Amino acid sequence: MTSSAVRRALGKAHGAVPDPVTVFDDGIPAVANLDPELLGALRRAAGDAADDGVEFFVNGGWRSPEYQERLLHEAVSKYGSEAEAARWVATPETSAHVSGDAVDIGRSEARAWLSEHGARYGLCQIYRNEPWHYELRPEAIDGDRPPMYADPTHDPRMRRRPGRA
Known part of the structure; x- marks a missing residue:
């Protein structure tokens, strides 16, 4: 199934993002359901x-x-294996997107701005491998940046939890 078909099948209510969506679009569940602290930091950064x-x-x-699971299945189809797909898409059990703790920022200018200034927020x-993927790490404000992993397969949080498929 293509990305557009996945979005149509599950829609905005499941976290699909119509274009364009700003960090101020409260009517979009993908934005409104983000962790409040992450959303606040994003909005402060966006204002600046x-x-x-x-x-x-x-x-x-x-x-x-459900949406994360569909994206994972799509990635396995695209990349040819679960191992390769894991470099790009997490399981629903491990995804920071499912918990509302991650955001993917579009447009290169915004990513460049966040790369330079994001830690202040x-x-x-x-x-x-994902220059668009940002998470809130308050300790970075004081200069204690978290490690940057080569890809999600190197992140210990992405290991499947016991008892999960």
Whole structure:
């Protein structure tokens, strides 16, 4: 199933993101269901970025477990194996998107701005292969940035929990 078919099948209520969506679009569940602290940091950063002529768009935010599962199946189909797909898409049990703790930022200008200024807000890129994926790490505000993993397969949080498929 293509990405557009997945979005149509599950829709906005499950976390699909129509284009364009800003971090201020409260009517979109992918934005509205983000962790409140993450959303607050994103909005503060977006306000300051706007002063520099940069607008933040969300390509992915909160997702339902069903939507995450569909994205994972799509990635396995695209990349040819579960192992390769795991470099790009987490399981519903391990995904920071399902818990509302991750956001994918669109447009290269916004990603460049966050790369330079995001730590001031606790917003950190977590995976080297996903320059769009940001999570809240408040300790980064004081200069204690978290490790950046090569990809999700190197992140200990992505290991399947015992008893899970």
